[in-house]
Every structure is written in structure tokens, then in C-alpha cells.
Amino acid sequence: MTAPGLYLDRVRQKQPLVHNITNYVTANDVANLLLAVGARPIMADDPAEAAQITAGCDALHLNLGTLSSRTVPSLLSAGQAANRLGHPVVLDPVGVGASDFRAKTARELLKTVKFSAVRGNISEIRTLAALHSAAHGVDADPADAITEDRMDAAKDLIRSFARRTGAVIAVTGAVDLVADGQRCFVVRGGRPEMGRVTGTGCQLSALTAAFLAANPDEPLEAVTAAVCAMDLAGELGWDRLAPGEGNMAYRDRIIDSIYHMTGSQLEKGARFALE
Ligand SMILES: Nc1ncnc2c1ncn2[C@@H]1O[C@H](COP(=O)(O)OP(=O)(O)O)[C@@H](O)[C@H]1O
Ligand SMILES: Cc1ncsc1CCOP(=O)(O)O
Ligand SMILES: [Mg+2]
Numbered sequence: 001m002t003a004p005g006l007y008l009d010r011v012r013q014k015q016p017l018v019h020n021i022t023n024y025v026t027a028n029d030v031a032n033l034l035l036a037v038g039a040r041p042i043m044a045d046d047p048a049e050a051a052q053i054t055a056g057c058d059a060l061h062l063n064l065g066t067l068s069s070r071t072v073p074s075l076l077s078a079g080q081a082a083n084r085l086g087h088p089v090v091l092d093p094v095g096v097g098a099s100d101f102r103a104k105t106a107r108e109l110l111k112t113v114k115f116s117a118v119r120g121n122i123s124e125i126r127t128l129a130a131l132h133s134a135a136h137g138v139d140a141d142p143a144d145a146i147t148e149d150r151m152d153a154a155k156d157l158i159r160s161f162a163r164r165t166g167a168v169i170a171v172t173g174a175v176d177l178v179a180d181g182q183r184c185f186v187v188r189g190g191r192p193e194m195g196r197v198t199g200t201g202c203q204l205s206a207l208t209a210a211f212l213a214a215n216p217d218e219p220l221e222a223v224t225a226a227v228c229a230m231d232l233a234g235e236l237g238w239d240r241l242a243p244g245e246g247n248m249a250y251r252d253r254i255i256d257s258i259y260h261m262t263g264s265q266l267e268k269g270a271r272f273a274l275e
Pocket of ligand 2: 026
């Protein structure tokens, strides 16, 4: 990748409209993060309108965070409509290992919708790739963590999952891996404290959809640039916290850091390598 800043600048120029079928925990933060990057959010999850809403948008983010039987038809119809129109579609398989319902829905989505990218933590991606994970909630299980000695195995896993699905796969955590079937970017950045703010993963998935809409010809680079931007926002936001502030102020500082981030700042602050 030559210039992650350029991918951010293109988001600001295009101002993509991103349709989110997402969870009620973090929906407002996802909307504000999209506004911060210069994109435009819309949340709409009723089966009566999901496909039509998507048709008027530039990208679609499907998030399983508070999955309900009512919205499964919406996920499917919006995903298929976006495919017909050639819009990028991002899957965030929140807590996919926590219930059979989530796992079954995620598998049905992967079978019937062509995703441009799948973004999740390592436990979620392991579950989707049909490996074992002990995670029962929405956060990664520490036992799944990608340590240096497990890096090669993790890269092989996501590359083969990428080949199988045709999607760019982004696994985030202390180290982030972003791969298509051949290449894998390793992104080092962010802050461990980002795990204490609910919604940083959901925000990154929506940001990924915006970056893909603005950079349709280079999906691997677009997703990597989105990951770099979120990581850098986590670092800048942390530096901007005042003494005594906690995770809610940190949430706001992360979103504000995206709001103020320039292409050249991302260019300087992004830490990624093709490994
Ligand atoms: N231990 C960590 N160190 C640095 N950055 C982290 C850490 N954990 C998460 N992040 C960052 O937080 C953001 C959300 O990722 P993650 O916590 O993996 O998603 P999720 O909330 O879906 O589990 C990403 O930008 C990721 O790189
Ligand atoms: C806590 C919680 N429960 C269902 S969705 C959700 C938010 C998950 O957000 P993220 O994966 O971005 O931390
Ligand atoms: Mg998540």
C-alpha cells in the first residue's frame, strides 16, 4: 500500500452513505463515527424497507451484535440487494460463538451474500472459520490471542478463510491482520484500553464499509487503511484524555480524533507492513 492518507481523503471527498443493520448497544456511536470521517450514516433494519434503503446507499454494514429473528430477513435481503447493485458489504459477526442462532445466521449469510470484508476479533473469526473458540461473549477470549508464535498460523487461517469467502478478512486486537487470499497486512497500533470502550469494533466495521465505498478498486488496501485510522484514533484519543477521565470520555475522544484526522496525519501515524 502506498498511501493510507489518500484512502481517508477519498472518503471525505465521496461522503458515502452507509446503511447499517446493527445493534442497539453501539448504533449511536457508529453513526457519529461515520459522520466524523465525513461519511453519512443511516440505520434501518425492518424487513419492509431494508433492501430499498440499501439501494439508495453506497455501502452496507451488517452487524450481528443484537441479532433478532425479526432482522434476519433484513440482513439477507439487504445483503443480496447490495450484491446486485455492486455495493460493498461488510459483515461484523459480533459474538458469533455465543449462540447457535448467531452461528447459523452467520453461516447462512456467508452462503447467500458475497461480502467485500468480514471484520471481527480473533475469537469471532476463529468461530466463523469453524475452529474452536472458548468465547461466550462479544469480546475475544484471551486464550485465542494472536501471540508472536501464533502469528503464522493466524495469517494462514485468515488467508484461507479469505480465499473461501472471496472477502477481505480483518482480525483485530492487540495486533491486527488484514488479508485477502494472497497478501496479509499486519497493523500494529491502537491501545489496549480500546477494549474497555464498547463499540470500537462496530465503529471500525462501519468505517471499513465507508473506506470500501470510497476506494472500490483496492479492497485490501482500503480495509487496511480503515484499521490504521481506527488504531491511530485510539492512540490520539488516549493522549487527549484529561486526568480522571474514563471510558466514556475515551469513546468521545476516539470519535473526535477521527473527526480531526487528516490524510497526512494518518500517513505519518499508520503502522502497517506487508508480512
Ligand atoms: N490490546 C489492544 N491493543 C491495541 N489495540 C487494540 C487492542 N484491542 C483492541 N484494539 C483495537 O480496538 C479496535 C477494535 O478492535 P477489537 O477490540 O478487536 O474489536 P471488537 O470490539 O469487535 O472485539 C481495533 O482498532 C483494534 O486494533
Ligand atoms: C456489548 C454488546 N452486546 C451485544 S452487541 C455489543 C456491542 C459490541 O461492540 P464491539 O464488538 O464493537 O465491542
Ligand atoms: Mg465486535
